[in-house]
Amino acid sequence: MFENAQKDILTIGVGGAAGDGVKKAGIKIADFLRGRGYEVYVSFEYPSLIRGGHNFTRLSFSKNRIWCDHSKLDILIASNEESVGLHRSELKEGAKIITDMPLPKISENPEIIFSDIENMSKMPFDTKTELIDGNTAFAKGLQAAGLDFYLAYPMTPATSILHYLASKQTPEGLKVIQPENEISVINMALGMAYAGKRAAVGTATGGFALMQEAFSFAGMAELPLVVAVAQRQAPATGVPTRSSQSDLRFVIHAGHGEFPRIVISPGDSEESFRAGADALNLAWKFQVPVIVLLDKILSEHLMTSVLDENSISIERNENIIFPGTPEKIVKVTSYEHDENGFTTDKPEDIKKAVERRFEKMGKIEEEMQNIETVKILGDKESENVVVFFGSTKCPVLEASKYFDKPAKLVQIVWLEPFDAEKVKKELENKRVICIEGNHNGQLASLIREKTGIEIKDKILKYNSMPFDPMELAEKINSLWS
Amino acid sequence: MELNLGTKIKITWCPGCPNSQILVAFRRAVTELVSEEKIKIENLVAFAGIGCHGKISDYLNINSFTSLHGRLIPAMTGAKCANPELTIVGFSGDGDSLDEGVEHLIHSAKRNSDINIFIHDNRVFALTTGQADALSPKGFKSKSTPFGSIEEPFNPLLLVLSAGATFVARTYAGDFDGTKRIMQEAVKHKGFSFVDIIQPCLTFFDTRDYFKEKIYWLGEDFPTNDLKVAMEKVQEKNNEKVPLGIFYNIDKPTFEEELYK
Numbered sequence: 135m136f137e138n139a140q141k142d143i144l145t146i147g148v149g150g151a152a153g154d155g156v157k158k159a160g161i162k163i164a165d166f167l168r169g170r171g172y173e174v175y176v177s178f179e180y181p182s183l184i185r186g187g188h189n190f191t192r193l194s195f196s197k198n199r200i201w202c203d204h205s206k207l208d209i210l211i212a213s214n215e216e217s218v219g220l221h222r223s224e225l226k227e228g229a230k231i232i233t234d235m236p237l238p239k240i241s242e243n244p245e246i247i248f249s250d251i252e253n254m255s256k257m258p259f260d261t262k263t264e265l266i267d268g269n270t271a272f273a274k275g276l277q278a279a280g281l282d283f284y285l286a287y288p289m290t291p292a293t294s295i296l297h298y299l300a301s302k303q304t305p306e307g308l309k310v311i312q313p314e315n316e317i318s319v320i321n322m323a324l325g326m327a328y329a330g331k332r333a334a335v336g337t338a339t340g341g342f343a344l345m346q347e348a349f350s351f352a353g354m355a356e357l358p359l360v361v362a363v364a365q366r367q368a369p370a371t372g373v374p375t376r377s378s379q380s381d382l383r384f385v386i387h388a389g390h391g392e393f394p395r396i397v398i399s400p401g402d403s404e405e406s407f408r409a410g411a412d413a414l415n416l417a418w419k420f421q422v423p424v425i426v427l428l429d430k431i432l433s434e435h436l437m438t439s440v441l442d443e444n445s446i447s448i449e450r451n452e453n454i455i456f457p458g459t460p461e462k463i464v465k466v467t468s469y470e471h472d473e474n475g476f477t478t479d480k481p482e483d484i485k486k487a488v489e490r491r492f493e494k495m496g497k498i499e500e501e502m503q504n505i506e507t508v509k510i511l512g513d514k515e516s517e518n519v520v521v522f523f524g525s526t527k528c529p530v531l532e533a534s535k536y537f538d539k540p541a542k543l544v545q546i547v548w549l550e551p552f553d554a555e556k557v558k559k560e561l562e563n564k565r566v567i568c569i570e571g572n573h574n575g576q577l578a579s580l581i582r583e584k585t586g587i588e589i590k591d592k593i594l595k596y597n598s599m600p601f602d603p604m605e606l607a608e609k610i611n612s613l614w615s
Numbered sequence: 616m617e618l619n620l621g622t623k624i625k626i627t628w629c630p631g632c633p634n635s636q637i638l639v640a641f642r643r644a645v646t647e648l649v650s651e652e653k654i655k656i657e658n659l660v661a662f663a664g665i666g667c668h669g670k671i672s673d674y675l676n677i678n679s680f681t682s683l684h685g686r687l688i689p690a691m692t693g694a695k696c697a698n699p700e701l702t703i704v705g706f707s708g709d710g711d712s713l714d715e716g717v718e719h720l721i722h723s724a725k726r727n728s729d730i731n732i733f734i735h736d737n738r739v740f741a742l743t744t745g746q747a748d749a750l751s752p753k754g755f756k757s758k759s760t761p762f763g764s765i766e767e768p769f770n771p772l773l774l775v776l777s778a779g780a781t782f783v784a785r786t787y788a789g790d791f792d793g794t795k796r797i798m799q800e801a802v803k804h805k806g807f808s809f810v811d812i813i814q815p816c817l818t819f820f821d822t823r824d825y826f827k828e829k830i831y832w833l834g835e836d837f838p839t840n841d842l843k844v845a846m847e848k849v850q851e852k853n854n855e856k857v858p859l860g861i862f863y864n865i866d867k868p869t870f871e872e873e874l875y876k
Contacts, residue, residue, distance in 0.1 A: 283696065309696065309874055314722040318689040321682065321719075325693025328680055329660075329701060333693070351683050457678040458698055460657045467672065467681035468665070476624055477673050477681075 145194040146209040147224065149217025153185040156213065160191030161265070161436065167193075168265045168438050173200040175528070176265070176436040177600065182290070182374045188216060200438075201402070202532035205602045266439050268406035268432035268525070269294040272362060274441055275410025277302065280448035282331040284310045285319045289338040290374045291430040292364040296336065316344040320361070324348060327357040328466050330456035332414055336362035339381045340371065346389055349423055353393025355466045356491065358417035358451075360410075365429035367598035376598030377430035379524055379571035382580065385425050386550040392488070394420070394495050397550040399427040401527025403439040405547070406432060412505070415449040419501075420494050427549065429571070431600050432525035499551055507548035508556045513540035518614055519564040521557075521589070523549065523577050525600075526569050532603035538611045546577065558585040567591040567613055569606070618646050618656065624673040633788035633814045634667055634735060637706075638674055640794035641733075645677070648799055654702045660694060661704055662687040664711035667742045667816075668735035671706050685716025692728040692870070699871045702802060703730040710740045713749040713769055724778035724807050726870040731801045731808040734771065735788075737816035745819035757819070772849035775809045776842065776863060782808035783845060783863040787830050788815075789823070793859060800861060806869050813857070826857060833860030840865050 146163060150156040157178055164174045176193040194203040207225050211232045212218045218231060225231070266274075273295045276284070286296040300310040313319050316337055323333040337345065342363045352359045365381045367373035386397050396416055400409040406428065413424040457464045465475025470487055472478050478487070512520075512534055518541040522530050527545050534543060544560050546552075561581065568578040568589045573596040578589045591613050595601055620642045628634045648654045659677050663669040665684035672679035682690045691703045712720045712734060723730065739757065740746040746759035750771065754763040772783050782804040786797045794812060801808035813830070815822040837860065838844055845863035 283693075305875065311696070311874075313689060313692075314718050317686065318719055318722065321686040321689035322693035322696075324682075325680065325690030325695075326697040327693075328690070329694040329697035331697035333697075347683050348686065456698070457660045457694070457701060458658050462657070463676065463678055465672070465679045467679070468683050469681060475679070476622070477670075 142198060143194050143196045143200060143204060144208045145192065145204045145206060146211065147207045147221055148191040148211045149221055150189060150213030151185070151216075152180060152183060152187045152189045154189070154213045156189040156191050159211070160193055164193045164195070164436060165265050167195045168263060172197060173438045174265060174436070175200050175203045175438075177203045177431070178434055180375055188220060190217070190221070200532065202528040202600075202603050203435075204532075204604060206604070263438050263440055265436045266403045266441070267294065267434050267436050268400065268403050268428055269364070269434065270298050271403040271407040271439065271441060272400075272410040272426060272428065273298045274443070275407040275412075275446070276334050276360065276414055277308065278407075278443045278446035279411040279414035280332055281308060281334055281414060283323065283326050283333040284308070284336070285323050285333065286312060286336045287314075287316050287319050287341060288312070289341045291366055291377075291433040292336045292338050292341070292362060292428070294433065295362060316341040317348065320345040320348040320359070323359055324352060324355070324357050327359055328457070328464070330454070332358070332418065334360035334362065334414065336364070338364050338366050339368055339384065342385070342388070350389030350391050350393070351468045352423040353389055353391065353395060353491070354468055354470070356421040357423075357466065358421050359423045360413045360417050360426065361423060362426050362428060364433045365427065373598050375430065377525070377571060377600060378596070378598060379429060379526065380573065380576070380596070381427070382523070382549060382572070382576040385427055386580070388425065393491055394422050394498065395550060396420075396422060396424040396498065397427060397548065398424065399524045399547060399549050400432065401524055401545055401547070402432070403437050404441065407439075407441045411446040415447075416498075416501070418451045418454075419449055420498055421451070421454065422494065422498070427524060429525050431528075437528075495551065502548065502551065502553060505548070507553050508560070509545040509547055510542060510560060511545060512543035514542055516540045516542040517564050518542065519544055519561055519566045520569060520610065521546065521561065521566055521577070521581065522569045523547075524571075526571060529601035529603045529606050530569055533601075533606040533610065536604065536607035536611075539614055541610075549580070552580065552584045554584040557581060558587065561585065561587050561589075565591075565614065567593060567610060569593045569601070571595050571601070618649060620645060620676050622674055622676050626674060627670060628667060629818050631817055632667070634671065636788045636791060637733070637735060637794065637812055637814060638671055640788075640791050641671075641798060642675075643791070644795045644798040644802070647795075648802060653803065658700055659702045659704070661706065662691045663705070664707045664716070665742075666708035666711050666735075666740070667737075668706050668708045668711070685711050685714070686719065688712065688716060688719035688723045688730070688732065691730040692723055692726075695728060695730055695871050696874060699729075699875065704802065705730060705732050706735065707732055708735050709738060709750040709771070710748045713771055717749070720775065721778040724775045724780040724809065727779060727781055727806045727867050729806055729869040729871050731810070733798065733801075733810045733812055735814045736771070736811050737814045737820060738768070738822070739816050739820040741816045741819050751820075755820075770849060771811055772809070772862065773846060776846055776849065779807070780809045780863070781806035781865050781867050782861070783849070784809070784861040785811040785813065785849075785857075785859050787813045787826060787859055790859070793832065797861065800864070804864060806867055829855070829857040830859050831856060833858050833862070839863055
């Protein structure tokens with residue numbers, strides 16, 4: 135059945151009005167395929183409204199590893215005429231259009247292996263893998279590392295973390311709270327950390343903008359905190375249901391003043407899971423705020439993944455004292471303070487306090503040696519290098535299947551602290567292309583700042599849409615031709 | 616066990632500032648509550664916002680959390696959720712919790728979080744050297760309102776009553792015993808307690824003479840379980856009489872109880 139396919143990959147689009155079940159149908163098909171041993175990647179495109187409007191779910195699947203969906207369709211399933219019109223130009227030669235309505239009746243097509251859609255849920259499924267989005271994977275990572283509280287104010291594309299964890303609450307275990315606004319969210323989390331509970335908060339970048347003062351407070355008071363920041367097309371309200379990588383600079387510099395923080399930027403669902411667990415453990419180990427930078431694509435798109443919960447341990451910090459301990463007084467303050475937590479404005483105390491907070495940078499950098507903060511993928515010996523961060527990993531890896539020349543793929547996972555030595559070693563004197571979902575080439579500028587290497591070839595996308603792997607491959611091939 | 620609630624930190628409030636009276640009243644309230652075994656000293660946490668009032672945490676030899684300006688209330692709720700054994704008191708100012716963080720005040724009253732808010736009510740921004748705030752009367756002349764404030768003030772007690780507070784009281788900083796007693800009643804109350812402490816600012820808005828003539832304590836027969844009566848009483852014409860005492864004190868499930876159900 136793969137004669138018409140692009141190599142061994144088939145792509146299905148499901149289009150219809152919001153409320154038609156476009157997303158649900160896509161997920162059902164995808165999970166059916168996953169259960170049959172296929173690798174699947176599912177993307178969702180929808181406007182910011184509840185009913186009506188055009189929704190589109192697209193999934194690419196293959197017997198081999200698949201990193202990203204493709205834009206050319208082998209099958210289009212449409213619940214209305216509009217969807218056929220909108221996606222006709224994306225059909226491959228000989229592609230099938232299924233327009234039986236409503237959607238569950240798409241079962242008539244004899245050529246498709248998922249013909250019995252009504253009975254899919256009853257079929258024996260492969261349980262080793264799961265079809266999971268970055269937000270849910272991140273949330274599971276937090277849970278695996280012993281999360282006590284999750285707090286959030288709803289904001290796309292971070293909201294599904296809130297929904298998922300809210301559904302996982304237990305009387306004695308995890309609690310989820312939705313306070314009055316993002317400012318309350320983060321300050322409440324700081325009160326929890328002070329009293330000894332592991333808290334995480336999540337929001338889109340606009341919500342994180344509201345949290346800046348308290349983020350700085352976490353740095354000042356050395357209160358452990360995890361913040362999931364899901365980027366969407368900005369500035370301001372921007373395009374709520376679309377993606378962007380334009381907040382790299384914002385998060386690495388977040389909060390006023392100077393204080394240590396960690397910024398982890400996972401690239402796929404499995405890495406999001408790991409990032410959630412690492413973030414919580416690192417926040418408590420080093421008493422620093424930790425940001426996990428997500429984006430709409432990573433947050434919402436589904437991919438076949440294996441999450442290894444046994445690989446996660448809960449690392450506690452026995453040195454922290456909490457209120458409620460007899461004979462101990464625990465003082466925390468947003469003012470500059472001495473070691474006992476009393477306010478100070480003496481220059482010598484201030485200097486000491488700043489240095490005390492930055493002392494832990496050395497320890498964090500030591501810890502980095504045990505973590506893959508920069509990943510080297512592809513052909514490790516190649517002179518051709520592609521560098522990227524975050525969800526751009528997926529289209530880059532998918533595109534790399536179609537590169538004319540072998541290439542080394544360098545993924546920056548930790549944006550702060552930044553392993554300048556390693557990045558320099560991997561990029562120096564190579565033909566480097568930097569790929570980012572923003573206008574200013576923020577990663578390229580960060581690399582220049584940290585390593586002195588100027589990357590001239592950049593592929594930047596800032597129209598809010600994901601990179602298409604075939605388009606990306608074509609551009610990269612032409613830059614290297 | 617003898618409690619030592621003082622610290623070595625030099626008090627930097629203006630000489631004669633009623634904040635010192637609030638500090639003394641609180642120390643006395645705590646000493647008695649601990650000796651009566653109503654609270655454990657290690658479980659007591661004093662939160663503070665930013666403003667003149669906020670210096671109080673440095674003067675208390677107990678657990679403390681000095682938040683950002685206006686943000687003590689969510690931090691208090693967070694700590695209470697994290698460890699319901701803690702006794703959470705929060706010192707705040709009218710600028711702190713009726714301007715900057717008013718959303719948190721209203722919402723914590725709504726959710727009936729088991730925390731205690733003591734407002735140092737001086738009706739002016741003092742630490743920033745005197746500007747009108749949410750409780751300054753209309754016509755109040757300050758550095759930021761040289762021709763007089765053009766806004767009506769909030770009635771903070773009415774505000775929290777309508778938001779769902781389950782304990783609402785007012786006291787006068789100059790009355791040590793009255794303030795101590797109200798603080799103790801607030802701490803004993805299960806649920807959201809709001810105490811407005813009239814604290815004249817000697818430097819930027821000296822209302823001592825004004826209040827001395829107008830304050831009076833509610834009689835012992837005042838019903839504290841009737842929202843309508845409480846709302847009427849807290850609206851008693853301010854320029855005639857200013858009642859002090861507990862206006863409202865009812866029992867309702869707290870946010871933390873509901874959370875752990």
